[in-house]
Amino acid sequence: MKRFTRTPEDFTCSQCGTFVVGDGYTNHCPSCLWSKHVDINPGDRAATCGGAMEPIRLTLKGHDHIITHRCTTCGHERNIHARDTDSTKALLILSTRVQ
Numbered sequence: 001m002k003r004f005t006r007t008p009e010d011f012t013c014s015q016c017g018t019f020v021v022g023d024g025y026t027n028h029c030p031s032c033l034w035s036k037h038v039d040i041n042p043g044d045r046a047a048t049c050g051g052a053m054e055p056i057r058l059t060l061k062g063h064d065h066i067i068t069h070r071c072t073t074c075g076h077e078r079n080i081h082a083r084d085t086d087s088t089k090a091l092l093i094l095s096t097r098v099q
């Protein structure tokens, strides 16, 4: 029953209200970087939690920026790659965030 095809979907960010046009890889809001707990593995949409995922950390790995999200409902953490379309300002603020 598992589908691995990418599913473009548009959504309105529950945190900042930005309308996000999905390209099938979009898994977080490019304006505020918040996400939603819908995946167990990236893209599978198999999680039933549905909680809001807060961006808590920005890590630089080589040339990649890794955003760590923590689910505000169940505490699940996951790492995703930042995207070119993400707000530079939001990434900057996240990178200076003190844990």
Ligand SMILES: [Zn+2]
Pocket: 013, 014, 015, 016, 017, 018, 029, 030, 031, 032, 033, 034
């Ligand atoms: Zn947002």
Ligand SMILES: [Zn+2]
Pocket: 037, 049, 050, 051, 071, 072, 073, 074, 075, 076
């Ligand atoms: Zn969750």
